[in-house]
Amino acid sequence: EAGVAQSPRYKIIEKRQSVAFWCNPISGHATLYWYQQILGQGPKLLIQFQNNGVVDDSQLPKDRFSAERLKGVDSTLKIQPAKLEDSAVYLCASSLTDVAYEQYFGPGTRLTVT
Amino acid sequence: KQEVTQIPAALSVPEGENLVLNCSFTDSAIYNLQWFRQDPGKGLTSLLLIQSSQREQTSGRLNASLDKSSGRSTLYIAASQPGDSATYLCAVSSNDMRFGAGTRLTVKP
Numbered sequence: 766e767a768g769v770a771q772s773p774r775y776k777i778i779e780k781r782q783s784v785a786f787w788c789n790p791i792s793g794h795a796t797l798y799w800y801q802q803i804l805g806q807g808p809k810l811l812i813q814f815q816n817n818g819v820v821d822d823s824q825l826p827k828d829r830f831s832a833e834r835l836k837g838v839d840s841t842l843k844i845q846p847a848k849l850e851d852s853a854v855y856l857c858a859s860s861l862t863d864v865a866y867e868q869y870f871g872p873g874t875r876l877t878v879t
Numbered sequence: 880k881q882e883v884t885q886i887p888a889a890l891s892v893p894e895g896e897n898l899v900l901n902c903s904f905t906d907s908a909i910y911n912l913q914w915f916r917q918d919p920g921k922g923l924t925s926l927l928l929i930q931s932s933q934r935e936q937t938s939g940r941l942n943a944s945l946d947k948s949s950g951r952s953t954l955y956i957a958a959s960q961p962g963d964s965a966t967y968l969c970a971v972s973s974n975d976m977r978f979g980a981g982t983r984l985t986v987k988p
Contacts, residue, residue: 769922771922798976806980807883807968807978807979807980807981808970808978810976821975864910864972868925869925870915870922870923870924871922872922
């Protein structure tokens, strides 16, 4: 079975610019997660979708970050405007239903904000 | 709020040694605990998943244990190889998934 796909793999932007990341989860997985991983730290959950509804976005900086999962399949995460501290790897994961099930991760998008 | 701690932060061992990585968590009300491997610049690869009702899981040279009451898990790697060099992360699922900061393992030939 195909894994979680993410694009782009790398992105370099200047501060105050905008950027978008795309994720396609494993087919049939209802739950999709976006994580932010800053260098030297573990991933931190930004937002969790169940189908096309938001389950948890408590740690999403909503003044600059937004995410959507139209049609309950693939998802986009946007940052506008970017700050230097947004430099991180953005990981997408999916699971069959909720957090009680194993999560599968994509390769991530490495964002550098200069 | 669940907090996950991994000790040590870094570990260097000669090839062939058996080793143990530690993970502790503060809230024992969990669904499961996962151990992941992360190579530099790559995503996370799931190694073992232990459900809350289980005590351990094994896959090849890897064995993970879970003691929910004490809030601890260990990942045992037998006969370590240079290819095992990576960062190992544990993650606990309760209301959401919380990760430790990882243990960076180096196995020297």
